[in-house]
Amino acid sequence: MVLSRFWYVLLGLLFGASLFLLHIASSMYNRSGLRARAEGLSSDAQVVSWYLRDDARQRSAQLIPFALESDVGKYLQKANESEAKVPDDARGKLTQALTRVNAQIPKEAGFDSVFAVDQHGRVVAYIGYAQASGMEDFELGGYPVVADALHGYVRDDTLVLDRMYRIVARPVEYDLASMPAGAIVGARVIDDRFARELSQRTGAAVAFYANGQRSAAGSPAEFATANLDAIVGDLTDLEQDKDYHEKGRSSVREIGGMIAVQYTRLPGEAWQLGAGYAVARQPAVVSGPLGFFSHADDKDKKDAKLPLAILAAVVAAGIGILFSVLEHTRPLRVFKAEAERFAAGTVEQLTPSRFRGLFRKIAADVNDGVDKQLAKGGGPRRGPADFKEVLGDLPDQPMMSAFSLPGDALGEPSAPSGPSSPGSGGARSAPGRALPSPPGAKRPRPPAPGGGAASPPMPAAQLDTTMPEGGLSGWGTGAPDEADWQDVFRDFVATKQQCGESIEGFTYEKFAERLRKNRDSLVQRMGAKRVKFGVHVKDGKAALKANPIKE
Amino acid sequence: MAGVGYVAATMKAPLGPASSPLRRRSGRALGWLAALTFLVPASADAAAKLRGRVDGFRNLVNPVWAEARDPKQHGYSFREPVATVRAEYRRLFPHAPKEICVAAFAVGAQKAQPPVLVRVGGGRTTPVTLVVPPGTRLTFQNTDPFKHRLHGVGISTFPPADTARGATREWSVPAPGVFEIRDELAPSLRMWVIAEPNVAAIAYPSMKGDFALSVEEPGEYTLQAFFAGKKVGPALPVTVKDADLDLTKSPLKLADEKAAAAADKAEAEKDKPAAAEPAKPEAGK
Numbered sequence: 001m002v003l004s005r006f007w008y009v010l011l012g013l014l015f016g017a018s019l020f021l022l023h024i025a026s027s028m029y030n031r032s033g034l035r036a037r038a039e040g041l042s043s044d045a046q047v048v049s050w051y052l053r054d055d056a057r058q059r060s061a062q063l064i065p066f067a068l069e070s071d072v073g074k075y076l077q078k079a080n081e082s083e084a085k086v087p088d089d090a091r092g093k094l095t096q097a098l099t100r101v102n103a104q105i106p107k108e109a110g111f112d113s114v115f116a117v118d119q120h121g122r123v124v125a126y127i128g129y130a131q132a133s134g135m136e137d138f139e140l141g142g143y144p145v146v147a148d149a150l151h152g153y154v155r156d157d158t159l160v161l162d163r164m165y166r167i168v169a170r171p172v173e174y175d176l177a178s179m180p181a182g183a184i185v186g187a188r189v190i191d192d193r194f195a196r197e198l199s200q201r202t203g204a205a206v207a208f209y210a211n212g213q214r215s216a217a218g219s220p221a222e223f224a225t226a227n228l229d230a231i232v233g234d235l236t237d238l239e240q241d242k243d244y245h246e247k248g249r250s251s252v253r254e255i256g257g258m259i260a261v262q263y264t265r266l267p268g269e270a271w272q273l274g275a276g277y278a279v280a281r282q283p284a285v286v287s288g289p290l291g292f293f294s295h296a297d298d299k300d301k302k303d304a305k306l307p308l309a310i311l312a313a314v315v316a317a318g319i320g321i322l323f324s325v326l327e328h329t330r331p332l333r334v335f336k337a338e339a340e341r342f343a344a345g346t347v348e349q350l351t352p353s354r355f356r357g358l359f360r361k362i363a364a365d366v367n368d369g370v371d372k373q374l375a376k377g378g379g380p381r382r383g384p385a386d387f388k389e390v391l392g393d394l395p396d397q398p399m400m401s402a403f404s405l406p407g408d409a410l411g412e413p414s415a416p417s418g419p420s421s422p423g424s425g426g427a428r429s430a431p432g433r434a435l436p437s438p439p440g441a442k443r444p445r446p447p448a449p450g451g452g453a454a455s456p457p458m459p460a461a462q463l464d465t466t467m468p469e470g471g472l473s474g475w476g477t478g479a480p481d482e483a484d485w486q487d488v489f490r491d492f493v494a495t496k497q498q499c500g501e502s503i504e505g506f507t508y509e510k511f512a513e514r515l516r517k518n519r520d521s522l523v524q525r526m527g528a529k530r531v532k533f534g535v536h537v538k539d540g541k542a543a544l545k546a547n548p549i550k551e
Numbered sequence: 552m553a554g555v556g557y558v559a560a561t562m563k564a565p566l567g568p569a570s571s572p573l574r575r576r577s578g579r580a581l582g583w584l585a586a587l588t589f590l591v592p593a594s595a596d597a598a599a600k601l602r603g604r605v606d607g608f609r610n611l612v613n614p615v616w617a618e619a620r621d622p623k624q625h626g627y628s629f630r631e632p633v634a635t636v637r638a639e640y641r642r643l644f645p646h647a648p649k650e651i652c653v654a655a656f657a658v659g660a661q662k663a664q665p666p667v668l669v670r671v672g673g674g675r676t677t678p679v680t681l682v683v684p685p686g687t688r689l690t691f692q693n694t695d696p697f698k699h700r701l702h703g704v705g706i707s708t709f710p711p712a713d714t715a716r717g718a719t720r721e722w723s724v725p726a727p728g729v730f731e732i733r734d735e736l737a738p739s740l741r742m743w744v745i746a747e748p749n750v751a752a753i754a755y756p757s758m759k760g761d762f763a764l765s766v767e768e769p770g771e772y773t774l775q776a777f778f779a780g781k782k783v784g785p786a787l788p789v790t791v792k793d794a795d796l797d798l799t800k801s802p803l804k805l806a807d808e809k810a811a812a813a814a815d816k817a818e819a820e821k822d823k824p825a826a827a828e829p830a831k832p833e834a835g836k
Contacts, residue, residue, distance in 0.1 A: 142675025152636025
């Protein structure tokens with residue numbers, strides 16, 4: 001089990017290390033993502049700023065055709081001459097001129113509204129601003145951007161009027177020796193169309209806000225524009241941001257864990273009104289080790305070398321299974337097979353050398369246990385019936401001379417026949433388990449019925465006196481189970497001799513008569529067809545056991 | 552006492568906006584009201600006209616525009632002069648017909664005048680500077696197609712409140728002093744109201760600087776020009792008799808040309824680094 005356990009420990013360590021690494025990786029990823037997001041947002045904000053400036057410059061160039069249009073300068077000059085009221089023909093001619101020039105400007109570079117303003121600041125003509133329809137006293141001259149244009153400057157501005165506008169203005173010169181005749185003002189509405197166009201060109205998700213409301217938004221396809229609505233709730237706290245207050249650009253702010261935002265004030269009057277734009281990015285934060293799965297896209301999964309991971313898992317599982325089979329399943333099966341052989345009596349004992357590790361110890365313990373039980377006489381028996389259990393307590397002698405020689409009772413006290421109750425165990429032996437030899441003696445072969453060369457130390461003459469003439473060959477009644485009784489008698493006599501018991505007066509006839517009697521009793525009581533007797537040592541004395549056979 | 556005349560030399564009375572029929576009617580009503588009760592002297596026959604001229608007003612600088620050109624105000628992302636426009640016109644001098652108020656002060660206090668119409672639109676009020684006796688009621692009319700939120704700076708009786716398109720709002724000048732009116736929705740809009748008990752008449756010069764004042768009573772008067780809430784130029788004492796008075800030969804000199812040129816030079820020096828940064832050749836010029 002060493003390899004399996006080592007493998008388990010190794011797998012555990014690998015799992016723990018993997019978990020630890022995933023936590024570290026998620027932390028590093030989040031930190032890196034936070035930094036990258038902050039840099040990305042700053043970059044987005046800067047790019048949007050550049051775009052707005054460049055867009056304003058480009059559009060200011062589109063005002064030149066208006067300023068150079070002869071009718072524009074001419075009728076602005078005409079309007080200047082009348083401080084009380086703008087001449088109607090000047091309005092008409094200027095409107096025509098504005099429309100004519102505007103038609104020549106590419107749509108993507110054009111304006112939503114164009115205004116022609118005279119020196120008094122009055123809007124003499126305009127296109128694309130229906131809100132001022134019919135307002136003859138509509139003017140723009142107070143705005144710094146228009147005032148600057150009337151005084152010879154080209155510049156941009158962001159005005160928050162009914163809507164938010166990006167404004168560019170430039171002077172219109174009619175007489176170079178005089179003050180500019182007026183100014184031409186181009187306005188672009190900052191609406192969703194403007195924001196979408198900006199987003200497409202910069203790749204940033206951007207939302208414009210003014211008066212505490214989101215006024216326009218645009219974002220790339222992968223960014224849900226609706227998420228930009230979240231900035232509305234954040235605008236109230238925006239003024240608390242020191243960077244935003246002082247530098248016009250806030251630090252990176254996270255809103256509800258949904259998006260990270262950076263706010264930038266818009267240049268122009270909008271700056272003082274707290275209007276600006278916000279660029280946003282969705283935070284790429286993993287919530288934990290498993291968060292990687294939810295954030296991984298198809299490309300990530302494709303690059304993740306899944307076959308290698310599967311191979312590693314298969315190899316690890318294979319090694320674990322192999323170790324388990326080698327160290328658990330296989331020894332267990334060997335032990336099981338050996339135990340089955342032991343149970344079937346094929347082997348007398350478990351062979352510890354065939355096992356390894358704990359199984360070897362188990363086998364040895366089982367063997368030792370069996371030996372000790374047998375040495376104690378064993379427990380309750382399920383196998384062949386105990387002779388004494390069947391026959392009851394039998395006196396060792398003299399009436400039952402089959403079990404002792406008559407002289408024994410005289411020379412020594414009657415030894416207890418040993419426990420005969422089932423609980424104490426009678427003659428018992430494990431199936432197939434060899435009977436133990438009497439202590440200190442090797443089991444001799446029983447004397448041959450013919451008085452042949454026998455090893456028992458008993459004098460042959462004494463034996464002869466107890467034996468019928470002609471040996472034991474003619475003993476028995478000729479019944480089938482009595483054929484073995486002579487062998488049983490010889491074994492019994494030899495065992496008694498080995499145990500130091502006297503065999504004097506112990507004859508086969510008595511022995512056989514007693515066996516027959518007991519056989520008959522057993523046949524009657526247990527319904528056995530025949531009874532086979534065996535010899536064993538019990539409590540240091542020779543004893544018989546009867547095995548009723550029912551087949 | 553003569554009525555306070557809010558009349559520019561060549562400027563019509565401040566009529567209300569006349570876009571829609573309703574607004575046109577409203578504007579006409581206010582115009583007539585102003586014309587009948589305020590702009591025309593109470594006894595026109597007895598009034599004497601003072602014709603005069605202001606000089607050097609192009610040496611003044613509109614404080615709102617001057618502030619807006621400061622790069623620190625973040626008022627623009629680029630601002631470049633057009634080379635063909637002469638330098639003298641690049642100075643952000645005020646639009647005299649709206650911003651310079653010439654007032655005639657009598658020796659004694661004058662009573663409050665009928666309501667004065669102040670138009671709010673185009674990023675400023677018309678007029679920008681107004682000199683009236685205390686207690687005069689001002690009617691602010693929004694002439695823009697969007698709302699304004701006017702308020703008096705530090706004036707408890709003139710808190711911020713919305714004035715919708717075409718709507719009016721009234722406020723009475725509470726006491727002598729200088730009051731500044733601003734708009735929370737339009738930072739460039741700033742108006743100054745100077746309340747002087749002795750003001751007898753006011754006028755606004757034309758683009759050329761000419762103005763005409765009508766005073767009802769003969770007597771000693773002092774002419775003083777105001778700009779952005781402050782006196783500009785020296786006061787000019789005049790004695791009005793029954794006949795009109797021509798003062799054009801002794802114009803009110805509002806600002807010194809040399810001082811203005813020096814200021815322009817300083818401003819140009821200050822603008823140089825800022826202008827160098829966004830330098831981009833201007834197309835077509």
